[in-house]
Amino acid sequence: xxxxxxxxxxxxxxxxxxxxxxxxxxxxxxxxxxxxxxxxxxxxxxxxxxxxxxxxxxxxxxxxxxxxxxxxxxxxxxxxxxxxxxxxxxxxxxxxxxxxxxxxxxxxxxxxxxxxxxxxxxxxxxxxxxxxxxxxxxxxxxxxxxxxxxxxxxxxxx
Numbered sequence: 001x002x003x004x005x006x007x008x009x010x011x012x013x014x015x016x017x018x019x020x021x022x023x024x025x026x027x028x029x030x031x032x033x034x035x036x037x038x039x040x041x042x043x044x045x046x047x048x049x050x051x052x053x054x055x056x057x058x059x060x061x062x063x064x065x066x067x068x069x070x071x072x073x074x075x076x077x078x079x080x081x082x083x084x085x086x087x088x089x090x091x092x093x094x095x096x097x098x099x100x101x102x103x104x105x106x107x108x109x110x111x112x113x114x115x116x117x118x119x120x121x122x123x124x125x126x127x128x129x130x131x132x133x134x135x136x137x138x139x140x141x142x143x144x145x146x147x148x149x150x151x152x153x154x155x156x157x158x
Contacts (some may be wrong), residue, residue: 030066
């Protein structure tokens with residue numbers, strides 16, 4: 001299993017694994033997951049890494065619905081940084097231990113500040129990458145926050 005699934009098991013939370021056949025030509029990994037699994041796009045969350053300026057951590061994790069766009073200003077404010085910008089994909093892969101399109105907020109090589117979009121709290125469960133393309137984990141947003149030591153904030157663009 002992946003480090004994300006191992007983290008969920010170790011955390012003792014209730015979760016479900018969902019698998020689908022990943023298409024290497026898919027333009028959006030998250031929207032592909034929603035479509036292939038027959039899930040509403042608002043319940044499937046993507047994991048993005050941002051580089052921070054004016055913060056003790058140089059990187060942070062953003063978890064938001066695949067149907068939305070990240071507000072860099074909002075995530076910077078949520079973690080108390082001066083500025084945020086999208087992290088280089090190679091840095092994201094090296095830091096998390098996952099490949100782009102399969103980055104999970106769980107089981108990363110290095111613990112990073114994590115912000116989960118507040119919309120997750122209204123859902124009975126959300127779906128996040130389980131650590132590889134084609135594998136999703138369904139869990140309660142509060143369990144994700146506990147396991148990732150994350151906080152909730154509105155981080156989507158209007």
